Amino acid sequence: MKLITNTAKAISSTLIETQGFAVHPHIQTVRSVLAIGNYEAPEASVNLPTDEGLLMAVDDVVKNTKTPTLKYIFLIGIGGSNLGTKAIYEAMFLARDVVGKTYPKIIFVDTNNSALLESYLTLLKSLEDPDEYLLISISKSGGTTETIANTEIFLAAVAQKWSSRPERLIVISGAGSPYLEVAQTIGAHCLTIPPQVGGRYSVFSAVGLVPLALAGLDIQELRRGAETMATTCSHPEVSQNPAATSALIQVQAYRAGKNIHDLFIFNSELESLGKWWRQLLGESVGKSVPNTSPVETVGITPTVSIGSTDLHSVGQLYLGGPNDKITTFLSVKSKAADIPIPFKRTFPKLLPMINNHITGTITDAILDGTKVAYNENNRLFMEIQLDEFSLYELGAFMQFKMIETMYTARILGVNPFDQPNVESYKVKTKQILENKNNSPT
């Protein structure tokens, strides 16, 4: 993975000198958390990729549940309990899933949408062999309404078709959560999430590793990429530390009035990776600064665009509208599957400049053309290029973004690990459901 900040150079070289002090103590924190290696500190998620006990626990569950006939893994979770897994799964398998005949597949049950739930249940009920499915139910607190409701619905469908089959249920939840306790009593496979690891930082815990390993992905490679990047992103010199550099650029842009950060992805398989990052940045930074009066709020709104598609959609706004965004272009170097423009064309007179090219070269030219246009319109951007489409690179990118986000929040004076305002709608929702239960119908 390579972070390119050339275009923000005028900013970044000065920034590192003048603002480096703002990030130094936070780099030191991450360094010491990595050195200690346990789960005591809020930043503890950086230690997941080297946790050998975790890997053994994951391997154990996978060995005991991965049947040769496994077709569908129904992953029941929402938010941090599934966004990271979905990001990696789609990055590796999206193209395969269009053609549609390879298994096992992960079905992401992240919705209360009745029609989609019904279609997932139809899949489950269509199976003949009861070892063709697995349920994974993930909730850190154990009290997530959507997840518990969906788990009950799936367990009832299983019981109706076969019988209660706790050996096909994997529950992943916070250590000591009431969900884990009752799941253990019925004999489900249980795995814990360390208390300090919140949902949006949990992809390298059992939350991500169990389903990805079951889907046949090499989680060791993912961990290796993350581990290497944790070292790089805790380098004490800001100029050698991509997460510290980009955090400073991001904060500077935000303070200059750019309240939107657009991740402009030129490989559409990575759209879900963008959605994972959207939670990471949105939830980590968007809150009020403690002890400010009047209360000061900060928050960068993350948006995800897909190239070249969205150049034909929101490109006009981005190039010609208000200069209220910072952009990070994300692309992948590998060109293994490129397709040539046919030598004998049907419409040779249309766009002769595409002759003799391959699809990858066209995408590259579009990205290059876009960068020129962004520069000419004075739009601030950084670039991240993954060396190839691999679990190693995905692990590196996600670790980079998690540490960059920690630095960004800390520089802005907010806690990267809490989400104090999320509770408000959850409490109201539960009250509304209780009231409906108690009212005469």
Next chain:
Amino acid sequence: MKLITNTAKAISSTLIETQGFAVHPHIQTVRSVLAIGNYEAPEASVNLPTDEGLLMAVDDVVKNTKTPTLKYIFLIGIGGSNLGTKAIYEAMFLARDVVGKTYPKIIFVDTNNSALLESYLTLLKSLEDPDEYLLISISKSGGTTETIANTEIFLAAVAQKWSSRPERLIVISGAGSPYLEVAQTIGAHCLTIPPQVGGRYSVFSAVGLVPLALAGLDIQELRRGAETMATTCSHPEVSQNPAATSALIQVQAYRAGKNIHDLFIFNSELESLGKWWRQLLGESVGKSVPNTSPVETVGITPTVSIGSTDLHSVGQLYLGGPNDKITTFLSVKSKAADIPIPFKRTFPKLLPMINNHITGTITDAILDGTKVAYNENNRLFMEIQLDEFSLYELGAFMQFKMIETMYTARILGVNPFDQPNVESYKVKTKQILENKNNSPT
């Protein structure tokens, strides 16, 4: 479809009185364009739903190409050439496509992504009967790089497997475009887009109607919904005109510093509808105001969130971050497919308040809880409720949004129909491709 602006009431009642003058002339324009009924004016897309000649031309092509064995319609287009069609197709068929055994399906070839293209080609090459596929290639200008490149690639794959088969190619392009001319010479089915109808306003032209009719959807219902809404949204009284009312609220919020408009959709089948709207608002409003010095730029950044999923993702930012957004909650009333929480629960002690509920009630409670939380945190929102999941309601919603966007752009002093800055990256891209062709390799 119902627009609810109660929560913006304090704003909206005063607004209509004090700011109504800003929208009145633009309502008059839409009224007169509807009365004239032709394609002369920039607003002419409002006349597509009542164009009987268009309907006959579409029916004709559908009749001549829809084979009984049709499995895959490869729709090659990008931006305005496919976003509206995809929005409607996924709204009606997303749940069906998970289960995966019903045909015909539309495959949206809107990418230069090599891996995805390769998987689409694999599908095409897997067909045994040459009448199982159809290619639709759509480009208003006829010069869209991605679309022409992909069309050539698909035509070459067809020719390699069978032979040149122009009778299975439908080309939809601007009247008089060079693409249409050469497509006619090889004997492809050709349909035109009226010159004044730009991509983001073209869903009720052949662009949307041909593929949707081929997929088996009742395009008459779609047209009927759009026609009725065009009448409603050209009502001279702002208080009786939902598009004028919401345009005024949107402009007021934008002028008060809310540079982001979030469409928060509580039916995940409508995510692509959100992406269609993203282009509509982004491209129509994001540009510079003519004759201002120094140049004044305007632009509202559209974002799409999915409930309840994104409450677990960006909910923290939305409720606790900077108050820099206006939100429109979009939901659908119909509850036909609701699923009950099982009477006999596996984990009865977890979340007892979900007992006796159905999934739809839970979603409703989450939306209601969210609205309470938005109010308590002083976040501005409107609501749109579709009466049911139907083509009529989708047509109404899309027509509403198109007219609302026209009014918004006009009030802000920009042209809703141009996209002057999009050309810049396109020109650069073509230059880069030409230079690569000419340089020695």
